[in-house]
Amino acid sequence: MPKTARERLAQILSDVEADGADSAMLRLPGSVLALEVDGVGPVQVPIRAAQAKQLMAAGRPAGYGRGAQTLNDTSVRDTWEIAPDRVSLGGPSWQACLDAALEQFGEELGLPEGTWLTAGLHSMLVYGKGQFFLPHQDSEKHAEMVATLVVMLPSVHTGGELVVDDAGSEQVYLGSRDDLVLVAFYADRRHEVRPVRSGYRVSLTFNLLLNRPDGTPETGGRAAGAASCIKEHFETRAVSPYGGADLGVPLRLAFLLDHEYTEGGLAAGLLKGADAHRVALLQDAARQAGCESMLALAEIKETWDVLPDEYNGRGGWYGAEGGYYDGEEAPDDDFEGGFDPDADDSEGGAHQLNSLIEGEISLGWWIGTDGSGAETIQLPLGDYEVCMVTPTESITPYETEFEGYMGNYGNTLDRWYRRAAMVMWPREKAFAARAEAGSAWAMQTLLDRIDAGELEGARADAASLKPFWTNLAVDVFAPALQVAAALEDAAMAHMVAAPFRLQLLTADHAPLLAALAKAYGDQWTLELVGHWHSPNRSARLDLSSWIVESLLPLCQKLHQCGAGPVSDGLAVLAWESVRSGLEAAISHKHPGRRREYLGDLGEPLARTLEAASGELGAAIAEFLQPLGGAAVELLVPVLRALRLPPTPAVLAIANNCRERLSLLAGQPARTADDWSIAWTGCGCGLCDRLAGFLSAPTEHTHEWPLATPGRQHVHQQIDASGLPLRHATRRKGRPYTLVLEKTDELFRHEDEMLRKAQADFAWLMETFG
Numbered sequence: 001m002p003k004t005a006r007e008r009l010a011q012i013l014s015d016v017e018a019d020g021a022d023s024a025m026l027r028l029p030g031s032v033l034a035l036e037v038d039g040v041g042p043v044q045v046p047i048r049a050a051q052a053k054q055l056m057a058a059g060r061p062a063g064y065g066r067g068a069q070t071l072n073d074t075s076v077r078d079t080w081e082i083a084p085d086r087v088s089l090g091g092p093s094w095q096a097c098l099d100a101a102l103e104q105f106g107e108e109l110g111l112p113e114g115t116w117l118t119a120g121l122h123s124m125l126v127y128g129k130g131q132f133f134l135p136h137q138d139s140e141k142h143a144e145m146v147a148t149l150v151v152m153l154p155s156v157h158t159g160g161e162l163v164v165d166d167a168g169s170e171q172v173y174l175g176s177r178d179d180l181v182l183v184a185f186y187a188d189r190r191h192e193v194r195p196v197r198s199g200y201r202v203s204l205t206f207n208l209l210l211n212r213p214d215g216t217p218e219t220g221g222r223a224a225g226a227a228s229c230i231k232e233h234f235e236t237r238a239v240s241p242y243g244g245a246d247l248g249v250p251l252r253l254a255f256l257l258d259h260e261y262t263e264g265g266l267a268a269g270l271l272k273g274a275d276a277h278r279v280a281l282l283q284d285a286a287r288q289a290g291c292e293s294m295l296a297l298a299e300i301k302e303t304w305d306v307l308p309d310e311y312n313g314r315g316g317w318y319g320a321e322g323g324y325y326d327g328e329e330a331p332d333d334d335f336e337g338g339f340d341p342d343a344d345d346s347e348g349g350a351h352q353l354n355s356l357i358e359g360e361i362s363l364g365w366w367i368g369t370d371g372s373g374a375e376t377i378q379l380p381l382g383d384y385e386v387c388m389v390t391p392t393e394s395i396t397p398y399e400t401e402f403e404g405y406m407g408n409y410g411n412t413l414d415r416w417y418r419r420a421a422m423v424m425w426p427r428e429k430a431f432a433a434r435a436e437a438g439s440a441w442a443m444q445t446l447l448d449r450i451d452a453g454e455l456e457g458a459r460a461d462a463a464s465l466k467p468f469w470t471n472l473a474v475d476v477f478a479p480a481l482q483v484a485a486a487l488e489d490a491a492m493a494h495m496v497a498a499p500f501r502l503q504l505l506t507a508d509h510a511p512l513l514a515a516l517a518k519a520y521g522d523q524w525t526l527e528l529v530g531h532w533h534s535p536n537r538s539a540r541l542d543l544s545s546w547i548v549e550s551l552l553p554l555c556q557k558l559h560q561c562g563a564g565p566v567s568d569g570l571a572v573l574a575w576e577s578v579r580s581g582l583e584a585a586i587s588h589k590h591p592g593r594r595r596e597y598l599g600d601l602g603e604p605l606a607r608t609l610e611a612a613s614g615e616l617g618a619a620i621a622e623f624l625q626p627l628g629g630a631a632v633e634l635l636v637p638v639l640r641a642l643r644l645p646p647t648p649a650v651l652a653i654a655n656n657c658r659e660r661l662s663l664l665a666g667q668p669a670r671t672a673d674d675w676s677i678a679w680t681g682c683g684c685g686l687c688d689r690l691a692g693f694l695s696a697p698t699e700h701t702h703e704w705p706l707a708t709p710g711r712q713h714v715h716q717q718i719d720a721s722g723l724p725l726r727h728a729t730r731r732k733g734r735p736y737t738l739v740l741e742k743t744d745e746l747f748r749h750e751d752e753m754l755r756k757a758q759a760d761f762a763w764l765m766e767t768f769g
């Protein structure tokens with residue numbers, strides 16, 4: 001099969017070598033560095049035991065960063081640390097030697113032409129026998145931090161190797177008795193310090209920052225070849241690998257990078273290793289192909305079929321799926337949230353991948369290559385839009401979950417990765433390409449065009465949203481409403497404003513809703529709101545928490561904005577939602593559950609009454625009037641949840657409630673010998689017999705020989721109605737006997753209800769008179 005444009009592009013990019021490694025080492029004579037530590041004085045090399053002990057005494061146990069926290073856990077990191085402000089580095093030739101070393105590291109790590117490194121001391125570390133630091137990544141404390149430099153000071157020791165994961169293979173670096181051993185590695189490389197077996201190991205760590213002049217590196221003639229692949233990609237219709245459906249011409253192309261980045265570190269000038277060269281070349285090529293580009297962070301999930309356990313070879317980074325960050329807090333929670341020091345080894349590295357079942361890639365954040373326009377987005381990518389040199393499975397996942405045997409799939413393993421990407425699209429399709437990512441930028445662009453008087457152009461752009469304008473995130477809600485109001489086209493405005501959920505609507509949106517009502521009418525606006533209430537037309541969402549939190553302030557603000565009819569419409573919608581909850585709750589047979597469900601409706605109904613117009617309030621009061629005795633279980637919670645001065649409707653409800661409560665509170669208590677329970681079942685003969693036993697005031701127990709199906713029915717009826725009845729089966733004879741016994745709960749419960757009714761009645765009289 002001929003190669004696709006994407007595959008040829010990946011081929012061109014794979015030839016762009018970082019011509020560099022991920023880590024590099026060089027040695028300097030111990031004598032070039034004169035070192036002094038506050039409270040210890042000058043440090044003599046090689047460092048001997050007595051001085052190492054002084055240094056330990058001057059330090060404190062080192063922590064490691066996880067999220068925003070710095071943790072101390074000696075099973076992860078066990079070493080002594082001295083803060084950099086207590087360490088001075090000198091010696092006549094130290095700075096010159098360090099500068100020369102950094103220049104050499106820059107070349108060996110393959111940093112772009114014209115850039116240079118500078119080093120900032122991060123800490124001094126002292127390891128005694130048995131001390132170590134488990135595999136981890138260093139947190140990138142500054143956007144410019146691309147690498148770490150470790151300087152191992154001369155001392156006699158064994159163990160304490162610094163092991164760096166260099167593109168999948170381990171590089172092991174040892175300290176020396178007489179020399180300074182300098183090791184530099186990209187900051188996203190996992191590394192560890194193995195336990196010291198004898199003697200003392202002392203090291204200095206530095207953050208290496210990348211400095212660059214303005215202007216981009218030279219990319220050479222390859223850019224033209226890459227540009228023609230990009231053009232071809234955007235001109236060739238994609239075909240689904242499953243069933244061959246025509247997917248149309250791709251709207252974008254995402255090239256996945258090899259290193260990991262934080263939001264702060266993802267900038268064209270700060271890329272690591274081969275990424276820097278490839279992105280420079282791609283930027284050049286994209287320009288030549290008439291494309292716009294952005295840098296993005298991608299989340300990838302892969303589901304693999306893995307070989308059964310007996311095939312397991314332990315591959316990869318010696319099973320270390322968990323990771324830690326050293327030092328102080330890390331810049332970005334999200335970036336490292338997934339590293340789980342508790343990750344069980346058996347979850348991860350030990351499984352041998354067989355075949356990929358499914359892969360999902362989506363972009364969650366992006367930024368312009370010029371550093372502008374950073375925003376959170378939500379953009380799933382199809383395989384036909386993605387291209388890479390390094391396959392994802394050869395990268396270390398940040399989380400792994402072994403599913404075990406999944407029936408049709410054998411053993412499956414889920415792996416999650418974070419990668420960065422450069423995304424591009426044809427310049428003339430920029431609006432759609434960015435809008436599809438759920439970009440608030442796209443909405444702002446439309447508003448700017450409308451403000452500039454380009455209403456026609458803005459409408460054409462807005463129309464292009466239609467195929468993918470669904471299920472949008474909260475960030476886009478307000479801007480979309482603003483655009484909708486400005487379009488002056490009712491159908492298009494509906495399309496732009498439709499794909500949201502009612503739960504997002506708060507008092508802040510009242511002015512926008514009022515503007516929509518002014519532009520397109522109250523009816524149109526209420527239809528839109530109705531659409532938000534049932535985005536998928538089938539399942540209506542439970543509105544209770546929205547009613548409790550947002551309805552009243554929203555309605556009040558709508559009135560202030562002159563949109564009273566919209567407010568009234570929202571209150572009607574809220575009432576419809578409460579009413580359907582009410583109808584479901586009141587028909588519940590189990591009195592305990594019915595009371596609970598009705599009680600839960602108290603607050604939503606109170607807020608609805610407060611938001612309701614006089615007319616709706618009257619209708620609600622009227623609806624509640626004829627409800628049976630159970631109404632009290634709703635009315636009391638409603639009245640107790642009210643906060644505004646009572647309206648006529650509220651007073652009518654209070655009256656209704658008072659009448660019912662006075663009846664309940666005035667009832668005589670059950671006499672001690674009255675065991676009658678009023679109940680009706682499903683109407684079958686068994687239920688009738690049960691009802692007969694229940695209603696008899698003197699019958700306390702009942703023995704009932706009954707075959708299995710009948711017993712089951714009776715058990716179910718008793719449980720569903722929450723009857724105060726013990727019901728057990730005596731497994732003797734044929735058929736078995738159902739033994740029923742009324743319990744004291746009958747008296748206790750009624751007594752409790754009576755006292756509650758009396759307390760509620762007193763409260764009501766005091767509050768409403």
Ligand SMILES: O=C(O)CCC(=O)C(=O)O
Nearest residue numbers: 125150162193203205326
């Ligand atoms: O002590 C060392 O060699 C390195 C320690 C380290 O990895 C760190 O501090 O992050």
Ligand SMILES: [Fe+2]
Nearest residue numbers: 137138191326
């Ligand atoms: Fe480290």
